[in-house]
Amino acid sequence: MKIVLASNNRGKLAELRAMLAPLGFELITQGELGIPEAPEPYHTFVENALAKARHASAHSGLPALADDAGLCVDAFGGLPGVQTAFYATRFGYEKGDDNNVRALLEQMRDVDNRRAALVSTLVAVRSEQDPEPLIAVGRVVGEIARAPVGSHGFGFDPVMLIPEFGQTFAQLPVEVKNANSHRGRAARAMLALMRERWL
Template structure:
């Protein structure tokens, strides 16, 4: 089954394609279909993911899958949250992973409580007006380091240490990350729904 992925993030496409491959799902990047990115006006990951999925389904005529994910830091009241990808931009900086990481480190410089979690909302719709979207949430707990560590991953991965694994997310291999991540946890829930509701696999 072919689904349009409501994202232009190539690394996210690779991750999700691997996670859903067992169901015979083929993901197509929305950018390859000429679909622009959707507005993300909401304050929750689930609402933004639903908006993106409906947008991609409407413009492609295909079922759609959307991911809205980010970092939630306890001491910052849940920020950067849904603004994770634009965190530095919101403060007058540039939109880049490095700039986002720099802003986070600045804001946490004097903070001892470094607990945080990656959050992922995955939403799938059969059509733009699907009355029964599939919604799954995954959360991956860790702590923010005082300096980046690791060469892999993207986003805040170099700053997010996972105590249970003794490494930052950026230091994990793809196979390990795909077993433990917030996206993997949400995908596992969504796979159950794909099988039970959409009768896939």
Template sequence: MKLVLASNNAKKLLELQALFSPLGIELVTQGSLGIPEAEEPFLTFAENALAKARHAAAHSGLPALADDSGLSVEALGGAPGVRSARYALDAGGEKSDAANNDRLLRELSGVEDRRARFVCALVAVRSADDPEPLVAMGRWAGEILTAPAGEGGFGYDPLMHVPALGQTVASLPADVKNRHSHRALAAAQLIAQFREVWHLG
């Protein structure tokens, strides 16, 4: 089954394709179909993911899958939250992983409570007006380091230390990350829904 992924992030495509391959799902990016990115005006990951999925389905005529994910830091009241990818941009900086990480470190300078979690909302729709979207949420807890560590991953991975695994997300092999991540947790829920509701696999 072919689904449009409402993202142009190549690393996210690889991660999600690996997670959903057991169901025989083929993901194609919306960019490869000439679909522009959707607006993300909402305050929650689930609402933004649903908006992106409906947008991709409307433009492609195909079922669509959307991911909206980011970092939620306890001491910052849940920020950067849905603004995770644009965290530095919102403060007058550039839109890049490095700039976002720099801003986060500045915001947490001198802060003792460094608890945080990665959050992922995955939403799938059969069509743009699907009245029964599949919605899954995954959360992966950790703590923010005072300096980056690790060469892998993307986004805030170099700053997110997972005590249960003893290292940062950026230091984890891809297969380990794909078993434990917020995206993996959400994907496991969505896979169960794909099987039960869409009768896949």
């Protein structure tokens, strides 16, 4: 079965393709089908993911899977949250992973409470009007490192220190990261939901 990923993020695509492979789903990006990105006007991950999934399904006529994910920093009241991808732009930098990390470290320079969570919310719909979307949430709590470490992953992986490993996500081998990441946890929950309700 073909499923449209309501994202053009190559990192997300690679992670989710690997995680959904056991079900035999062919995951294609909305960009491959010429589908524009959906607006994300909401303040919660689940609302934005649902809007993106419905948008991709409406434009493709196929089932769709959307992810809205972000970093929630305790010292910032849970922000940047749904604005994670644009975090750097609030501080005069261009949008991008490296700039997001730079801006975060600058803002946290004198902050002692470094606790943060990476959150991924996956939503899958069979059609634009699906009355029963599948919703799976994955959450990983860690601490923001004082400097980027590691070369794997993307986003905030180089500064997300995971206490049980004593390393950042960017230091972990890909298979270990995928098994323990917020997206990995959400994807496993989504796999179970898809097996139960779609197959």
